[in-house]
Amino acid sequence: MKIPLKYTFRNLQSRRLTTALTILGITLVVFVFAAVLMMAHGVEKTLVATGSEENILISRKASNGEISSIIDGETVNIILAMNQVARTPAGAPFATKDVATVINLPKTDYVGITNVTVRGVSPDAFALRPMVKIVEGRAFQWGAREIIIGNSIARRILNARVGGTIKIGGDQWTIVGRFDAEGCGFDSEIWGDVLQLTDALGRSNAFSTLTLKLRSPQEFDSFKEAFESDARLQQFVPKTERQFFEEQSETMALFIRVLGIFITVIFSAGAVIGAMITMYGAVANRTVEIGTLRALGFRRRSVLSAYLIESLMIALIGGIVGVVLASFLQFFSISTINFDSFAEIEFSFALSTGIIISSLMFAVVMGFVGGFLPAFRAARLNIVSALRAS
Amino acid sequence: MAGTNGTIISVNKVRKSYYRDTIEIPVLNNISINVPEGEFLALMGPSGSGKTTLLNLIAGIDRPDEGEVVVGGVNIAALSESELSKWRARHVGFVFQFYNLLPVLTAYENVELPLLLTNLSKKEKHEHVEFALKLVGLSDRMYNKPGQLSGGQEQRVAIARAVVTDPTILVADEPTGDLDKVSAAEIMELLDRLNKEYKKTIVMVTHDPRAAEKAHTVRHLEKGELT
Known part of the structure; x- marks a missing residue:
């Protein structure tokens, strides 16, 4: 009791x-x-939240992040030619070749600088990552030294506003728009044209990662099998984009x-x-x-x-x-x-x-x-x- | 419940010592006493004579070093700790000098406390508590907490708590020790009534000769021996 x-x-x-x-x-x-x-x-x-379960991201095996990953244009073409890769109505592979780098920029809240990811993307990037939406200004033009900034960059980085400029790879790039990525990691990034960026960084025809969509998400296993059995792709590894960012x-x-x-x-x-x-x-x-x-x-x-x-x-x-x-x-x-x-x-x-x-x-x-x-x-x-x- | 010849409490050749550091202090020295059923016994004696120790042994909250204490036919010295707890809940009603009510509980809840150790239904518990409080004349103070009662009233609640389970024996340690004359007289009247009307066997330790007057038998303890 x-x-x-x-x-x-x-x-x-x-x-x-x-x-x-x-x-x-x-x-x-x-x-x-x-x-x-x-x-x-x-x-x-x-x-x-940054990664989608339906996108496949290919990076170099030994890399521990996008920045240390390098994938050359030739390999990109081999991968994009694979059967399981989805095609756009025009018949092109549905993919974005990204180049990611880190630059130092001054912060708004205190005296000091911080590392910011700059991502060069291909035209399909917006369709592959639909959460990225322009909320101010416009998208950058392909072939121009123009960039757009994530919401978080606009808040944290000194002078990061539409109409301003940021120095990347020795050149001044004009900020033409600001985007919202629903609070995911992209909100803390700067985006521009991948070809312009590789050019500015002196990395022509070499990218960081390749992100693509498969014809059907169920084909991931067969895609992976084909990928792993290809002797030319042994240095690379395909993961779902979600798994990659989770890691x-x-x-x-x-x-x-x-x-x-x-x-x-x-x-x-x-x-x-x-x-x-x-x-x-x-x-x-x-x-x-x-x-x-x-x-x-x-x-x-x-x-x-x-x-x-x-x-x-x-x-x-x-x-x-x-x-x-x-x-x-x-x-x-x-x-x-x-x-x-x-x-x-x-x-x-x-x-x-x-x-x-x-x-x-x-x-x-x-x-x-x-x-x-x-x-x-x-x-x-x-x-x-x-x-x-x- | 009673043993042979209507004896309810039988203390046989009991010795009890306390230890202060390593020094043995004898308290009870070969004590024997029989208490018949329905008795009202007062134990008197100077401080340190061992009367409270004797009461504690009878109530089963202390154990003798030697000898046996038989209450209602049970040698309680032989019971295990948890058997003894159970035995106390069923057979002993306690009345303390300082009432020992739980201050956060109401009079009703204090009286109900021993009933939580029984298998009575909620309704039966309620009836028992009401009866006990009526018996001590405090039906109107049921929902007061001890702090809102006078000393005499507190002691009456304590008596209600002691009798609510209808125990075999009532033990009272200086029940009037903390009360003014009038309240003390009321408490003694109440104990007298419990003894006469309800045939309760009562063992009371007291210093107060007026309290002892109500008892049938008065025994004196001196230096651990009955005189």
């Missing part, structure tokens, strides 16, 4: 300040914990998670000690009550669970408040250099059910660790000495 929950609950209410401070300690730790996970999840979400988030997300969790676990020691002090205080203040409950016939384990539940309640309230506060971070976006692409990427904190569950579990674990010893002490109290504590 259990000691009624209302006893536990009203005791929490009766010492409001201590309870509130303990809850605050747990709230802060859970807030940081959730924020870190939301940050890592935000990076993943942004990059995953671009791995190092960053892992880094944020490991560092963040490491820090929060250290913080949590403070919150656990706080909960422990509170619960030891509760046991000390209520020693006579514990003795009375035991005398009335409540068992040790009932006392143990009553005090453990009290600690878990404190932790759970702290956890819920922490998660609610962290959920407001979704309205904020931050930018950082992605380790995989060496370019700065803007992303939002993203909450998921998994993060909510992990954060609450983390809170409950803190409550359990902090509450167990005091609860154990309460359960082990000698009835006679407990009653005499008055």
Whole structure:
């Protein structure tokens, strides 16, 4: 038989300040914990959204990002001649040869420069990536030293506005438009004509990656099989565009998670000690009550669970408040250099059910660790000495 | 429930010592006492004479070093910790000097507490609590918390809590020790009534000669021995 929950609950209410401070300690730790996970999840979400499940991206095997990948024009032609590649109504392969490079540009928010991805694309790029839409100005003209900038670039880079110019590869390029890419990684990029860009960078007929559509997404396996059996393509690897960009988030997300969790676990020691002090205080203040409950016939384990539940309640309230506060971070976006692409990427904190569950579990674990010893002490109290504590 | 010859409590050759660091302090020295069913026994004696220790042994919240304590035919010294908890819940009603009510619970909830350890239905529990509170004359203060009651009222709630499960014995440790004269007299009246009308066996420790007057039998303890 259990000691009624209302006893536990009203005791929490009766010492409001201590309870509130303990809850605050747990709230802060859970807030940081959730924020870190939301940050890592935000990076993943942004990059995953960049890639489409239906586009196939071909890169050099040994490369760990677009920038270090090189694919020559001859190889591009071999790949584009493959059967499974979709054709446009005019009969041309449905694909974009991208060249990606990183340039340094000054930031708006503080004195300093940052890395920005410049992507040269082929005419089919807009059809392959329909989320990219011009929202101001116009698209660049093919064959001209013109560029368009993502929303995030417009916000973060000094003088990045339609009508302005940016120096790339020794030349001044005119910004003719601004595009929105629905918050994905392209929003943090500058786009221009691939041929103009390879020319400016002195990389004629060499691209970074090739992105294409298959006649049907189901043909990926047969495409891959044909690709891998072609001796001329051994240095390259086809992936879905989504998988490619997802992998671009791995190092960053892992880094944020490991560092963040490491820090929060250290913080949590403070919150656990706080909960422990509170619960030891509760046991000390209520020693006579514990003795009375035991005398009335409540068992040790009932006392143990009553005090453990009290600690878990404190932790759970702290956890819920922490998660609610962290959920407001979704309205904020931050930018950082992605380790995989060496370019700065803007992303939002993203909450998921998994993060909510992990954060609450983390809170409950803190409550359990902090509450167990005091609860154990309460359960082990000698009835006679407990009653005499008055 | 009663043992042979209507004896409800039988304490046989009990010894009990406490240890302060490594020094043994004998408290009860070869004590034997029989309490017949329906008795109202007062244990008196100076501080440190061992009367509360004897009461604790009878109530099953402490164990003797030697000897046996038989209550209602059960040698409670031989019970395990959890059996003893169960036994107390069923057979012992406690009245403490400082009432020992749980401050966050109402009078009703305090009285209901021992019933949570029984299998009674919700309705039965409600009836028992109402009856017990009516018995002590506090039906109108049911939803007050201990802080909103006077000392005498608190002790009456504690008595209601002690009798609500209809236990075999009532143990009272200085039940009037913290009360003014008038309240103390009321509490003694109540215990007297429980003994006379409801045939409750009561063992009471007291310093108060006026309280002891209500008891049928008064036994004195001195230096761990009954005189």
